[in-house]
Amino acid sequence: MMTLLQVESITKRFGGVVANSEVSFSVDEGQIVGLIGPNGAGKSTMFNMISSIFPPTEGSILFCGKKIDLLPSYKVAPLGISRTFQNLQVFKNMTVIENVMVGQHMRTKQNLSGVTSMLLGITRKERKVYEEAMDILRFFNLESLYDQKASSLSLGKLRLLEFARAYATEPKLLLLDEIAAGLNHSETSEMSELIKRVRESGVTILVVEHDMDLVMSICDKLVVLDQGMKIAEGTPKEIQANEAVIAAYLGAEIEEEVV
Ligand SMILES: Nc1ncnc2c1ncn2[C@@H]1O[C@H](COP(=O)(O)OP(=O)(O)O)[C@@H](O)[C@H]1O
Ligand SMILES: [Mg+2]
DSSP, X not given: OOEEEEEEEEEEEETTEEEEEEEEEEEETTOEEEEEOSTTSSHHHHHHHHTTSSOOSEEEEEETTEEOTTSOHHHHXXXXXXXXXXXXXXXXXXXXXXXXXXXXXXXXXXXXXXXXXXXXXXSXXXXXXXXHHHHHHHHTTOGGGTTSBGGXXXXXXXXXXXXXXXXXXXXXXXXXXSTTTTOOHHHHHHHHHHHHHHHHTTOEEEEEOSOHHHHHHHOSEEEEEETTEEEEEEOHHHHHTOHHHHHHHHHHHHHHHHO
16 A cells, blocks of 8 residues: 655644654555544644645654655645645635636636636536536535535535535545534535545545544544644544553543543
């Protein structure tokens, strides 16, 4: 199995706060890996470094064997890393299909001024982008909403659109940050089916997720962070039985009750 992503002894400090401390793990091609841990464990910080939003303080990140931690994010996306954001990044004033086209644009460099005139079918290239966007919407069960303004969507549909936009860049590695947050039971199971289908289409996936049932059912491997440190790594079954993990989660629950 080829290693796609390798995180090597990453430390990130924000002033006096140590958000990640000497964290190492790897993601193999074709895997779904879960990065879990209580609030403030450093999960989003790790995602921000993998997508080069900011550099690590120490350590290195390799993608396909190449060091990427010092690259600006506009150079990392074309290598094949895409992500969703915990606080969604869809363009609210654009339609559903236009949002997907923005994702495609990252890859095809299709002129954005073409996006709005797309339905007029001005060029064959634009027509092709439009049809591909509709295929992606179908894949995410959003095709009937293609001409709706993103601002009119429910949270569940917005999360699907955020996922579709990131998928449209045709990434090798997709980072999903709390993609099921705020979803109800049936939306969560739809999301879990979609994540598996995206993996089957050839995309490797790293997820940060609080819903333990979801994580346990879709992940091949889990990496557990607590207060910036990696406290465990293993299969869902191993992690469920891991005492350090149970203690970290129980500790977090007790703290929440006190607060
Ligand atoms: N941009 C930032 N500036 C300062 N501190 C930050 C920043 N991002 C995260 N932190 C701090 O780093 C720690 C880990 O946060 P985060 O990675 O968001 O955790 P998680 O996603 O696991 O809940 C927290 O103490 C948080 O306050
Ligand atoms: Mg977070």
